[in-house]
Amino acid sequence: MKQTLNSTSLSSAAAMAVRILFAAVAAFPIVFMMVSSLKPDQQIFGDMSSVAAFLPIGNISLDNYAAVFERVPAARFLINSIGISAVTVVLGIFINSLCAFALSRMEIRGKRVVFTAILATLIVPFQTLALPLVWWVNQLPYFELNGFSLEISKGWLDTYQVQIIPFIANAFSIYLYHQYFESIPKELDEAARIDGAGWFTIYRKVVMPLAGPATATVAILTFLPAWNSYLWPLMVVQSEELRPVMIGIQYFFQLNVSWGEVMAYASLITIPVVVLFIAFQRSFINSIASSGVKG
Amino acid sequence: MNKRFTRILATSVAAAALVGSLGACGKGSASAPSVGSNEITMWTHNAGNAEELKAVENIVDSYNKSAGAKAKIKVQAFPQDSYNDSVVSAAASGKLPCIVDIDGPNVPNWAWAKYLTPLKLDADVSKNLPSTVAKWEGETYAVGTYDVALAMLARASDLKAAGVRVATVEKPWTKDEFQDALTKLKALGKWEYPLDMGTAGTGEWLPYAYSPFLQSFGGDLINRDGFQSADGVLNGDKAIEWAQWFRGLADQGFMAKKSGKDSTQDFLNNKSGLLYTGSWAADKARAAVGKDLVVMPSVDLGTGPKIGGASWQWGVTSGCNNSAAAMDYLSYSLKPENLAAVAKATGTIPATDEAAALLPEYAKGGTNRIFMELSRNYAVMRPETPAYPFIATEYGKAVQDILAGADPKTALDKSVKAIDANIKSNGGYKN
Structure with a gap:
C-alpha cells in the first residue's frame, strides 16, 4: 500500500x-522580454549567454519605459488600439452571431450555399485583398459633422472607421457561432415561439445567453487580430494620432536599435492581451474543447 | 439574461463613443493630403527617430515662418521599415503627398512608376556629393541632405596586438592583407569570429553592404550599359570569385554565417574585433571605445575599395498641385546651415563641403571627416534602374543562399535568370 502511494505520488510529481x-519554456520569451525591458542595451547583450538573461539583476531601472514614452506617443496608440479592438469585438459579436443565428435557426432557401460561400472566404488570404480593399474604401463616402452642417467627402482613408468596419464581419466567427448554435436544442426555440417570442427575442433571450463560451472565443479571436493589426493600418492611416500600437513597434527600428526600449514597448502592448486571456481563459478553453477548433 | 445582453450593448455604445471622441480630438486628414488652400504635405520616414525628425521639422518651421514661403509645409512622419508600403498604397489610392522622402536606390523605380516628377530647383546641386543627387534618364528626381558610408571599425589596441597595420583611405587593405589580418586577429583567441559583417541583416542591407565587394572584384548587379541584363556580370567569373571569397570568410571561421541581431552592440561588448558597418554606428562606438577606435576603409579586392552610395533623399510627387512651392521648399532645405543641422542631428555626412565646414567633426581633420572622403572616393551608386528593387531582392536571396552553402554559380545563375525575366516582362523598364 505504502509502495503504491509512493509510486503514485512519484508519478504525479x-x-x-x-x-x-x-510552462517555463512557454513563459521564457515573455519573461526575457519583461526582464530585458528593465536593463540597458549593453547588459541585455552581455547577459544573453547566461541565465542572467531571465533574471532582473544588474543595472535595473525603468529608464527604457520613460524613453518609450519620449520616442512614441504610446498612450495615444494604446487608447486607439483599445478603442478600435473593443468596437470591432463588440460589433463583431453582434453581427456575426446574428448571421450565424439566421443560418442555423431560420428556414431560408439557399442558406447552405450562403454558408458555404461565407466559409469559402476563409481560404483567401487578407494580403491578396488588401490593395483592392484600399481602393474600395477610398471610394466610399465620408460624412462629417462640421458645426451644424453635414459635409460629405470621398474616401475613408486616415480614419478610425476604416480600421474597424472592414473587420466586423468574419467568416470564422460566423462558423464558430453556427456550430455552437447547432448544439443548442431547437426545442427551446419552439417553446419560446409558443410563448409568443419572435426571432430576435429568441436570439436575444434564448440562444445568445447559452452561447457564452462561443462568445468568449469569438471575442478573443476577434480581439487578437484587431490588436495585432499591422499591414492594414500601415496602408490606410497616415496621421500619427490615428495609429494603433503595432505600428509603434516600428518606431524603434532605426539604424541604431535600442533593444531595451523595444522590449519595454513590447511589454506594454502585451499586457492588455495577457489580461484579456486571463479574464476569458476558462470560457475560451471550454469553447475550443467543445467546438474542436483551435485559434 | 437581459442584463447580460444590455451590458454588451452598453459596452458597444461606450466603445463606439470612445472611438467617436477619439475621432473628434484626433481626426486625420481624410481628404487628400495635398489639398487645402496653401498647405502642402511632406512625408518622411523618421517616425521614432526623434533627432532627425526634429531637424527636419526645424527646417520646415523656419521655412513656414520665412517671408518668401510659397506654401505652408505640413510634416507627416512614418516608421522607416514600413514607409515604402505606406507610399505604395497611397499611390494606389491617389493620395500621395506633395513631398516624399525616398531611399536613393528606389528613385528610378518611383520615377518610372510616375510617383515623382523631375526637380527644377533654384538651388545649385552641382557641388553636392554625387551620391546625394538621384538621376534617371538624364533628369534629377531627388536630392539628399546627407549620405552615409560603409567602413570597418576596430580597436587600435587589437590591431596592434595582432601585428596588423591600420588601413587608411590612401592605403586600404588588399585582399591578401585582409586575409592576413583576419588570420592574425583570429589567432589572438579573443573572439569566436573576429569579423562581424552583419550577416543577420535583411532587406536593403544585403545589396547595400555586400554588392560593393562584388563590384570591387570586378562584377556588378547588372550590366550598366542599358540596364537590360545581369548576365555575365552577376554570374561571370568575377562574381563567382566574389561569392567564393565571401563564403570562404565563413568557412574559415572568420565570420558567422549569421551574426548577432545587433552587430554594433556585439562589437562594443567585445564579441568581435572588426566590424563592417555604416557611418551611423561611429558616434556610438566612439562614445564607448574612445580614442582606441579606428575607422578604416573597406577592402580593395581588385578594382579598389567600393561602398554603396545614396541614402534618403527628397522628391516631389507628380500629382502635387503646388509643385512650385514644393520645389521652393526643397531649395530652401539645401542651404548649408540646414544641411549641417540635419547632419549634426543624425551623425550623417553633410551633402556639401560648405555644410561640412560648419561641423567640426566633418571639417578637415575632424573625427568623422574620413566618412566624407570614403563617400567621395569610393561610393558606387546602386544601379540607377527601375528594376533595382527587384534586383536587390534577388541579390539578397543569392547572398543568403551562398552563405547557407549553395553552389555560387547555381545561386547567381538563378538570380540572373529571374532578373532578366523581370526586366523583359516589364518591357525593359523604358520610360
Whole structure:
C-alpha cells in the first residue's frame, strides 16, 4: 500500500515537473522580454549567454519605459488600439452571431450555399485583398459633422472607421457561432415561439445567453487580430494620432536599435492581451474543447 | 439574461463613443493630403527617430515662418521599415503627398512608376556629393541632405596586438592583407569570429553592404550599359570569385554565417574585433571605445575599395498641385546651415563641403571627416534602374543562399535568370 502511494505520488510529481518545464519554456520569451525591458542595451547583450538573461539583476531601472514614452506617443496608440479592438469585438459579436443565428435557426432557401460561400472566404488570404480593399474604401463616402452642417467627402482613408468596419464581419466567427448554435436544442426555440417570442427575442433571450463560451472565443479571436493589426493600418492611416500600437513597434527600428526600449514597448502592448486571456481563459478553453477548433 | 445582453450593448455604445471622441480630438486628414488652400504635405520616414525628425521639422518651421514661403509645409512622419508600403498604397489610392522622402536606390523605380516628377530647383546641386543627387534618364528626381558610408571599425589596441597595420583611405587593405589580418586577429583567441559583417541583416542591407565587394572584384548587379541584363556580370567569373571569397570568410571561421541581431552592440561588448558597418554606428562606438577606435576603409579586392552610395533623399510627387512651392521648399532645405543641422542631428555626412565646414567633426581633420572622403572616393551608386528593387531582392536571396552553402554559380545563375525575366516582362523598364 505504502509502495503504491509512493509510486503514485512519484508519478504525479514527475508529471507536475514536466508540466512546469513546458510552462517555463512557454513563459521564457515573455519573461526575457519583461526582464530585458528593465536593463540597458549593453547588459541585455552581455547577459544573453547566461541565465542572467531571465533574471532582473544588474543595472535595473525603468529608464527604457520613460524613453518609450519620449520616442512614441504610446498612450495615444494604446487608447486607439483599445478603442478600435473593443468596437470591432463588440460589433463583431453582434453581427456575426446574428448571421450565424439566421443560418442555423431560420428556414431560408439557399442558406447552405450562403454558408458555404461565407466559409469559402476563409481560404483567401487578407494580403491578396488588401490593395483592392484600399481602393474600395477610398471610394466610399465620408460624412462629417462640421458645426451644424453635414459635409460629405470621398474616401475613408486616415480614419478610425476604416480600421474597424472592414473587420466586423468574419467568416470564422460566423462558423464558430453556427456550430455552437447547432448544439443548442431547437426545442427551446419552439417553446419560446409558443410563448409568443419572435426571432430576435429568441436570439436575444434564448440562444445568445447559452452561447457564452462561443462568445468568449469569438471575442478573443476577434480581439487578437484587431490588436495585432499591422499591414492594414500601415496602408490606410497616415496621421500619427490615428495609429494603433503595432505600428509603434516600428518606431524603434532605426539604424541604431535600442533593444531595451523595444522590449519595454513590447511589454506594454502585451499586457492588455495577457489580461484579456486571463479574464476569458476558462470560457475560451471550454469553447475550443467543445467546438474542436483551435485559434 | 437581459442584463447580460444590455451590458454588451452598453459596452458597444461606450466603445463606439470612445472611438467617436477619439475621432473628434484626433481626426486625420481624410481628404487628400495635398489639398487645402496653401498647405502642402511632406512625408518622411523618421517616425521614432526623434533627432532627425526634429531637424527636419526645424527646417520646415523656419521655412513656414520665412517671408518668401510659397506654401505652408505640413510634416507627416512614418516608421522607416514600413514607409515604402505606406507610399505604395497611397499611390494606389491617389493620395500621395506633395513631398516624399525616398531611399536613393528606389528613385528610378518611383520615377518610372510616375510617383515623382523631375526637380527644377533654384538651388545649385552641382557641388553636392554625387551620391546625394538621384538621376534617371538624364533628369534629377531627388536630392539628399546627407549620405552615409560603409567602413570597418576596430580597436587600435587589437590591431596592434595582432601585428596588423591600420588601413587608411590612401592605403586600404588588399585582399591578401585582409586575409592576413583576419588570420592574425583570429589567432589572438579573443573572439569566436573576429569579423562581424552583419550577416543577420535583411532587406536593403544585403545589396547595400555586400554588392560593393562584388563590384570591387570586378562584377556588378547588372550590366550598366542599358540596364537590360545581369548576365555575365552577376554570374561571370568575377562574381563567382566574389561569392567564393565571401563564403570562404565563413568557412574559415572568420565570420558567422549569421551574426548577432545587433552587430554594433556585439562589437562594443567585445564579441568581435572588426566590424563592417555604416557611418551611423561611429558616434556610438566612439562614445564607448574612445580614442582606441579606428575607422578604416573597406577592402580593395581588385578594382579598389567600393561602398554603396545614396541614402534618403527628397522628391516631389507628380500629382502635387503646388509643385512650385514644393520645389521652393526643397531649395530652401539645401542651404548649408540646414544641411549641417540635419547632419549634426543624425551623425550623417553633410551633402556639401560648405555644410561640412560648419561641423567640426566633418571639417578637415575632424573625427568623422574620413566618412566624407570614403563617400567621395569610393561610393558606387546602386544601379540607377527601375528594376533595382527587384534586383536587390534577388541579390539578397543569392547572398543568403551562398552563405547557407549553395553552389555560387547555381545561386547567381538563378538570380540572373529571374532578373532578366523581370526586366523583359516589364518591357525593359523604358520610360
